[in-house]
Amino acid sequence: MDNRPIGIFDSGIGGISILNELFKELKNEQFIYLADNKNCPYGNKSKKIITELSIKNCKELIKLDCKIIVIACNTSTTNSIESLRKIFNCPIIGIEPGIKPAILETKTKKIGVLATKKTLSSDIFCKTQYANNREKIKIYEQPGFGLVESLEKGVKVKSIIFKQKLHQYLFPMIEKNIDHLVLGCTHYNFLKDEIKKIIGNKITIVDSIIPVVNQTKKILNEFNLSSGKTTHGSVKLFYNSKKIPKDFINEIFKIERKEF
Ligand code: DGL
Numbered sequence: 063m064d065n066r067p068i069g070i071f072d073s074g075i076g077g078i079s080i081l082n083e084l085f086k087e088l089k090n091e092q093f094i095y096l097a098d099n100k101n102c103p104y105g106n107k108s109k110k111i112i113t114e115l116s117i118k119n120c121k122e123l124i125k126l127d128c129k130i131i132v133i134a135c136n137t138s139t140t141n142s143i144e145s146l147r148k149i150f151n152c153p154i155i156g157i158e159p160g161i162k163p164a165i166l167e168t169k170t171k172k173i174g175v176l177a178t179k180k181t182l183s184s185d186i187f188c189k190t191q192y193a194n195n196r197e198k199i200k201i202y203e204q205p206g207f208g209l210v211e212s213l214e215k216g217v218k219v220k221s222i223i224f225k226q227k228l229h230q231y232l233f234p235m236i237e238k239n240i241d242h243l244v245l246g247c248t249h250y251n252f253l254k255d256e257i258k259k260i261i262g263n264k265i266t267i268v269d270s271i272i273p274v275v276n277q278t279k280k281i282l283n284e285f286n287l288s289s290g291k292t293t294h295g296s297v298k299l300f301y302n303s304k305k306i307p308k309d310f311i312n313e314i315f316k317i318e319r320k321e322f
Contacts, residue, residue: 063290067092067298068278069128071119073102074214074301076249077134078310080157081297083271084132084278085312091288091295094126095134095315096322099303103210104137105178105247112180113142120150122322129287132278133157136177136246136270140184153281159187159246160268161201162194167266168242172200174235174265177246179205187246202238204231210249216307224256232260244268252310 068088070081074097081095096119098104104112116138123131130153133139133146139156146154159181164173181187182203191201212223235243243265245251251269258267282288289295299311300320311317 064129064287065092065289065291066127066129067094068130068132069094069096069123069126070132070134071096071098071116071123071138072135072248073097073104073115073137074099074210074249075307075310076210076213076247076251079248079251080132080134080271080274082312083275085295085297087275088279088282089294090291093295093297094123094128095297095299096122097299097301097306098322099214099301099306102214102303103178104135105180105205105210107180109141109180109184112138113145116142116146117149118322120146120154124150124152128152130155130278130281132274134248134274136181136248140181140186143186153285153287155274155277155281157248157270157274158190159244160270160273161191161244164242164244164268165194165197165199168199170239170241171197172202172238172240173242173244174202174204174232174238174240175244175246176204176206176231176250177244178210179207181246200238202235202240204235206231206247206250209253210247213249213252214307216309218309219253219256224253228253228256228260232257236261236265240265242266242268
């Protein structure tokens with residue numbers, strides 16, 4: 063048993079889509095979430111910078127006495143998880159685009175991946191594709207330029223900006239007859255309804271939320287790190303920019319600005 067908090071980080075609000083599910087599933091756990099929105103977006107930074115920022119976030123979570131770290135950011139995971147696991151002793155769980163399930167389930171043998179530029183160009187993403195794509199499934203990659211920035215600015219998901227951008231990014235993949243769309247950035251989970259309006263119900267969206275929750279549960283059990291508390295857990299969310307958009311934040315979370 064271990065009553066210390068679970069640490070989570072992302073470049074901003076995207077990882078809240080993971081945090082929400084973890085909070086629902088692990089009812090007695092305490093969570094600390096870092097939104098590094100001062101440095102957002104990560105998706106067009108170099109691997110070196112993304113790794114430095116990820117190390118900084120992990121150090122902060124360790125300082126805050128976290129027992130495990132969940133990287134709720136595909137860009138950070140695919141560019142830095144190997145380095146983070148060498149530096150830090152605590153278990154680290156990452157999130158990667160779910161291309162494996164999409165490859166296994168596609169009937170048209172064509173899938174699409176919407177992710178940040180740096181996730182799509184990362185070694186981990188390329189290796190996963192190579193290792194799982196024995197049947198030569200066609201994978202169409204599309205960077206979601208500008209989507210993260212607009213979400214962080216607080217642009218409403220139903221706004222014309224998202225409609226236009228999503229249409230521009232998704233239409234070429236729909237035309238290629240994909241039957242699975244992998245969302246490879248945690249921010250895009252908040253755009254699911256808008257994405258569905260464009261792709262319709264013949265294309266299945268694949269996100270990695272449930273696999274991350276299951277892996278977190280597994281690690282807590284394996285290392286005997288589950289909370290011994292019987293009371294309901296809580297979430298402390300820290301951000302380091304001037305402000306943070308509140309649309310996706312559960313009102314029972316405690317929010318605070320902090321330097322990190
Ligand atoms: N939420 C992120 C991800 O999953 C980060 C996006 C960014 O900062 O560019 O990749």
